[in-house]
Amino acid sequence: xxxxxQFATAEDVLLSSESELAKRARxxxxxxxxxxxxxxxxxxxxxxxxxxQELFMRSTDxxxxxxxxxxxxxxxxxxxxxxxxxxxxxxxxxxLALQLCVMATAPAHLGGLDxxxxxxxxxxxxxxxxxHDIALSRLPTLDPIQVLDRTHIIHIRDxxxxxxxxxxxxxxxxxxxxxxxxxxxxxxxxxRGDEGASELNVALRANMLYEIGRALKTAAHDHQCVIVxxxxxxxxFEGARHGQVLGGFKGASPSxxxxxNNMKLAAGKNEVAPSLGLAWSNMVxxxxxxxxxxxxxxxxxxxxxxxxxxxxxxxxxxxxxxxxKDDR
Amino acid sequence: MPMKQMQRPVSTLNLDQALRxxxxxxxxxxxxxxxxxxxxxxxxxxxxxxxxxxxxxxQLKRDPLVxxxxxxxxxxxxxxxxVTTSCKAFDEMLGGSGVPAGRVTEICGxxxxxxxxIGMQLCVNAQILSSQGGEHGEAIYIDTxxxxxxxxxxxxxxxxxxxxxxxxxxxxxQTIEQFLSRIHVFRIHSYxxxxxxxxxxxxxxxxxxxxxxxxxxxxxxxxRQNFADMGLRTRLLNGMAQHLRRFAEEFDLxxxxxxxxxxxxxxxxxxxxxxxxxxxxxxxxxGHACTNRIILSWQYEVRYxxxxxxxxxxxxxxxxxxxxxxxxxxxxxxxxxxxxxxxLPT
Numbered sequence: 010x011x012x013x014x015q016f017a018t019a020e021d022v023l024l025s026s027e028s029e030l031a032k033r034a035r036x037x038x039x040x041x042x043x044x045x046x047x048x049x050x051x052x053x054x055x056x057x058x059x060x061x062q063e064l065f066m067r068s069t070d071x072x073x074x075x076x077x078x079x080x081x082x083x084x085x086x087x088x089x090x091x092x093x094x095x096x097x098x099x100x101x102x103x104x105l106a107l108q109l110c111v112m113a114t115a116p117a118h119l120g121g122l123d124x125x126x127x128x129x130x131x132x133x134x135x136x137x138x139x140x141h142d143i144a145l146s147r148l149p150t151l152d153p154i155q156v157l158d159r160t161h162i163i164h165i166r167d168x169x170x171x172x173x174x175x176x177x178x179x180x181x182x183x184x185x186x187x188x189x190x191x192x193x194x195x196x197x198x199x200x201r202g203d204e205g206a207s208e209l210n211v212a213l214r215a216n217m218l219y220e221i222g223r224a225l226k227t228a229a230h231d232h233q234c235v236i237v238x239x240x241x242x243x244x245x246f247e248g249a250r251h252g253q254v255l256g257g258f259k260g261a262s263p264s265x266x267x268x269x270n271n272m273k274l275a276a277g278k279n280e281v282a283p284s285l286g287l288a289w290s291n292m293v294x295x296x297x298x299x300x301x302x303x304x305x306x307x308x309x310x311x312x313x314x315x316x317x318x319x320x321x322x323x324x325x326x327x328x329x330x331x332x333x334k335d336d337r
Numbered sequence: 338m339p340m341k342q343m344q345r346p347v348s349t350l351n352l353d354q355a356l357r358x359x360x361x362x363x364x365x366x367x368x369x370x371x372x373x374x375x376x377x378x379x380x381x382x383x384x385x386x387x388x389x390x391x392x393x394x395x396q397l398k399r400d401p402l403v404x405x406x407x408x409x410x411x412x413x414x415x416x417x418x419x420v421t422t423s424c425k426a427f428d429e430m431l432g433g434s435g436v437p438a439g440r441v442t443e444i445c446g447x448x449x450x451x452x453x454x455i456g457m458q459l460c461v462n463a464q465i466l467s468s469q470g471g472e473h474g475e476a477i478y479i480d481t482x483x484x485x486x487x488x489x490x491x492x493x494x495x496x497x498x499x500x501x502x503x504x505x506x507x508x509x510x511q512t513i514e515q516f517l518s519r520i521h522v523f524r525i526h527s528y529x530x531x532x533x534x535x536x537x538x539x540x541x542x543x544x545x546x547x548x549x550x551x552x553x554x555x556x557x558x559x560x561r562q563n564f565a566d567m568g569l570r571t572r573l574l575n576g577m578a579q580h581l582r583r584f585a586e587e588f589d590l591x592x593x594x595x596x597x598x599x600x601x602x603x604x605x606x607x608x609x610x611x612x613x614x615x616x617x618x619x620x621x622x623x624g625h626a627c628t629n630r631i632i633l634s635w636q637y638e639v640r641y642x643x644x645x646x647x648x649x650x651x652x653x654x655x656x657x658x659x660x661x662x663x664x665x666x667x668x669x670x671x672x673x674x675x676x677x678x679x680x681l682p683t
Contacts, residue, residue, distance in 0.1 A: 020529050023536075026572060037392075049536035052529065058541070059524075061460075061478075062517035064487040090483050219562035226483040227526045287615075290448045291561070291597045294484050 023048055072190055072235045073120050075108040075147050086112075089233045091225050091292065093196075095240040095283035096299030102239045103136065104143070105299070106192040109237060111144050113190035114159040119148050124189035126160040127182060131171060132198040135162045161186055168199040168217075175221045180228040188234055196221075196238040197284045215288040222292030238293065240283045344369050350396050359383040360393070368397050418472050420463045420550050420591050422455060423497065424664045426655040430644050431629065435462070436591040438549065441581055441626065443556075445596040445617035446633030450640060451659040452595040453484045454493075456552040458663040459593060460520045461494045463550040466511065469501050474549025474590075475519040477541075481531060481558045485522055496662030521545070528559035532573055535580045542588045551584060555595040557618040574619065578626035594627065639667060 016022045022030065023045065031041040059067075071086030080086050087109070094102050110128060115121025128135055140160070144153040161182075165171045175193070183191065200214065229236045283290065283298075290296070345368045347360050363382050365371055371379070371394065380390035405413075419434035428435045436442050436459060446452050460478055465471020478485055494516040502510055521541075525531045542548055556577075564570040585592045599618040617624070617632065624630065630646035636656075643654040656667040 023529060023533060024569065024573065026576065046537055046539075049533035050540075053533035053537075059522050060518045061485075061487050061490055061520035061522055062514055064485075064522060065491065065517050068487055084488070088486055088488070090486075216562045223526070223559070230483050230524055230526070287447065287598070287600055291558070293448070294482065296449065 019048060019052060023052060069233055070122065072109060072122060073112045074105060075112045075120075079105075087190075087235045087237070087295070089229050089235055090294035091222065091229055091236045091238065092295040092297060093238050093240050093283060093289075093293040094297045094299060095242055097242055097301075100299040100301055102299060103133075103194060106194055106237060106239060107136070107140050107143050108147065109190050109235070110140070110160050110192060111147050111156055113188070113235070114156045115148055115151060116155070119151060121148075122189040124159070125186035127163065127179075127186060127188045127191045128160060129163045129165060129174070129191065129193045131165045131193070132195050134164065137162075159186070161188075165199065171199045172217055172221065176224040179224065180231065183228055183232045183234050188232070191225075191228075191234060191236045192239070193237070194239045196240055196289070198241075200285060214285075218285065218289050218292060222289070226292075226294075240285065240289075243282055243284045347371070350393065352393060352396075356383070356385065356389060356393065359385065371397055418549065418589070420459050420472065420474075421465075422657075422664050423458050423462060424657045424666050426666055427642060427657050427664065430631075430642065430650070430653055430655050432650055436550070436593055437629075438589050438591045439585050440628040441578070441585050441592040441594065442629045442631065443594050443596055443617075443627035444631045444633065444642075445598055447598045447615065450633035450635075451657075451664065452633065453482075453554055454489075454659050455664050456554045456593065456595060457485070457490050457493055458497075459550050459552060459591075461490065461497050461516060461663070463591075464511070464516055464519050465497070465501065472549045473547075475521065475545055475547045477521045477523070477538075477545075477548055477551045479523045479525060479531075479534065479551070479553045481525040481553070482555055483524065484554060485524075487517070490517065490520065492661065493663040500662075519547075521548075525559070528573070531559055532577065535577050538580070538584065542584060542590075546588070548588065548590055550591045550593065551581075553581075553592075553594045555597055557595075557597045561597065561599075561618055571622065574623060574626070578623075581626075596623075598632075 016025075016033075025033070027038060027041045027045060030036075030045065031038045034041070034044075036044070069089070071080075071083065071088050073080050073086040074083065094105060096102055106128070110126040112121050113124055113126045115123070117123045141153060141157065144151070144156045148156075163174065165174060179191065182188070200217075225236050225238075228234060283296070347365050347367060347370070348357060350357070350368070352360070360383065374394070376387055376390045376394055379393065380387045383390065418438045419428075419432070419436060420438070421428055421435035422431075431437065431442070444452055444455060456478065460476035463472055463474045463476045465473065467473045491513060494513050498510065498513070498516075523534055525534060560570060560574060581592050581594070584590065597618040598615045601614055601616045617630070624646065627646070628648060629644065629650065632643045632645055634641055634643070639656045640658065641654050641656050644650060644652055646652075658665050658667045
């Protein structure tokens with residue numbers, strides 16, 4: 010019956026409407042309805058449903074950042090999902106990423122997750138000596154061999170490879186290496202080249218970002234893995250800083266404006282937003298902003314690093330300006 | 338049974354052409370002619386299968402139009418249950434007591450506005466005991482983005498319980514485990530899964546009649562990109578919206594869909610006048626899918642929710658806050674007017 014209608018895949022059948030299906034397969038409307046329902050339950054079986062209680066029993070420890078203050082701020086570390094860390098260069102994004110790799114691979118008695126780590130470098134080569142130093146200084150009692158052995162590095166230099174690796178190769182790799190963390194440093198590097206941004210490019214890019222986001226989220230969920238994407242920032246110019254007008258409804262008052270990328274307005278200058286725009290912002294579960302503030306003006310050493318959780322389902326302190334001073 | 342009404346030409350029945358011709362040739366003109374005919378004899382006369390004859394007769398039996406009197410509708414409306422958002426201002430914007438059952442409510446907002454937080458809060462609040470002013474129901478959370486964090490639900494549930502039990506002896510209290518086990522989470526990884534899940538949700542809702550709130554966070558995620566065929570997208574979305582409206586009505590539950598925001602560039606005269614606005618994703622026609630639409634936005638340091646579409650409530654904007662305990666009122670804010678009362682033209 011289905012064969013007669015020349016559907017290529019079960020999905021094609023599922024995506025057709027009842028009347029269309031009835032017509033093509035020459036069956037009654039009710040039968041088409043029943044067929045769709047049956048097919049639905051086979052393609053997506055109900056056991057995929059879980060109660061929150063089951064999820065809670067299954068939930069694992071968060072991934073520690075290796076810093077008490079930061080962990081407290083993150084409520085026990087990062088949870089499985091896609092986390093974006095953004096900030097200007099030199100603010101400590103890579104440092105945080107490397108620490109996460111150390112903590113993911115370190116044994117449990119040292120607060121680690123005793124798993125693997127994957128580091129995808131698209132910009133700078135992986136800072137291997139620094140990594141070694143961090144492992145040594147963070148966990149002095151630990152033989153760094155374990156950490157180094159379990160951290161796997163992938164260099165990607167072009168957008169096409171990045172797309173392929175993230176969409177298809179990452180998930181099996183996570184399973185094979187029992188990775189608890191995947192770092193992508195950075196997500197935007199291979200994208201930023203073609204910012205000639207014609208309208209077609211924008212749509213195409215949004216599409217690619219969606220594909221990546223979807224693949225990462227699926228992998229994060231399937232393997233209960235923390236995926237961290239580092240991202241650069243773009244400056245938000247004075248004019249744009251006051252935001253885009255929130256449209257879509259009558260009488261949007263000029264005072265009701267939405268800040269670009271939904272960032273809170275800071276009193277100071279140097280407002281920045283993560284690159285790749287809203288298309289990418291919609292893809293991440295948790296967003297962490299790193300920035301510097303001057304404690305003692307003019308003194309570079311007196312700068313504290315500020316960690317600011319922007320979008321986080323398990324965090325509430327939305328940009329509470331909590332201070333996580335990096336003890337470097 | 339009003340017989341005269343049943344007099345209806347056979348040609349108006351929903352039949353295929355061949356069957357209609359056969360009926361006509363056999364001398365049947367109106368539905369009254371078919372009234373006392375048995376299926377097997379009809380099948381014999383028309384030389385068709387019993388099944389086909391039955392399908393003809395079945396159409397006669399069915400009451401062609403099911404209607405509800407406005408009075409019944411009003412009574413039903415008055416009895417409609419609500420799920421509170423834990424934020425008074427938000428509740429009042431939605432008609433007094435929260436998100437209405439039997440309706441589809443859409444909440445749109447850019448990342449970080451607290452869409453997921455509101456969703457989780459509603460999942461918890463749907464379970465508040467009837468003795469404490471709740472519905473003592475269950476909740477379904479369809480997670481398309483991977484943003485349902487169970488640890489956070491625990492926090493919200495704890496804070497909610499604490500608030501409910503404050504000053505009372507907590508005899509008929511519930512445990513966190515009970516709360517969690519009544520939230521049914523579906524994790525969706527593609528739009529095909531989403532369509533498939535919605536298709537079979539009838540069965541699940543029948544098995545779980547206590548479900549009071551159905552959250553989809555977010556409806557847009559898998560439908561934003563990757564559609565070469567926009568016609569297909571529109572059709573799938575419309576089909577899904579139709580299902581959701583039906584669930585809300587039939588199972589008397591509150592359907593809440595979260596939606597993302599997208600940038601729309603409008604071309605002005607000359608390239609300098611291009612302006613961009615943030616609008617809810619999925620396009621203009623999607624705006625018809627929901628009964629109530631709410632848009633969340635920042636206004637400097639405060640989050641605001643704006644009711645922008647509703648058949649019975651006044652458009653208004655209210656502040657709300659996301660705290661460690663969940664969704665709450667902004668301290669010090671008092672709603673100025675009762676939004677349920679529409680301003681009458683004088």
